[in-house]
Amino acid sequence: MEAKIISVDSITDSRGNLIVGEFPKTLPFSPARFFVVRDVPTGASRGNHAHKTNQQALFCLSGRVVVKVSDGKSWQEFNLAPGLEGLHIPARHWGEQIYVDPGTSLLVLASEPYSSDGYLHTLEELAAYLAN
Secondary structure (H helix, E strand, C coil): CCEEECEEEEEEEEEEEEECCCCCCCCCCCCEEEEECCCCCCCCEEEEEEEECEEEEEEEEEECCCEEEEEEEEEEEEECCCCCEEEEECCCCCCEEEECCCCCCCEECCCCCCHHEEEEHHHHHHHHHHHH
16 A cells, blocks of 8 residues: 655744645645645545546645545555645545544645546446556
8 A cells, every 4th residue: 555644844933833845855746736625514425536647645724534545455544634744645546535523624735637537436447447
């Protein structure tokens, strides 16, 4: 499994905290797109797909998200909360996000622009794609 926690830096002074990530130091890719997921009902699940070539980095901005990731062979679970860690999900890995707390916001950085053709919508599609 290649999904892993990634760390960012923080600069703190009397004005607060500045959380900083640099590319490619922080991420193994330079983002081409970003989006924020918010206002998701508590307990709801989002994601539930894999990408053929797109990589993602997830950062919880508020609340808490449980992220389940599979490489088609095994599963890993990550708990994301605001702070100095995010999660890198490589291409060809299934991702599911479960929104645990009300008011949760999730920032997602993507390595590629949106393309509907780049998605694998079922675990069976992922397995077939990995077999080729």
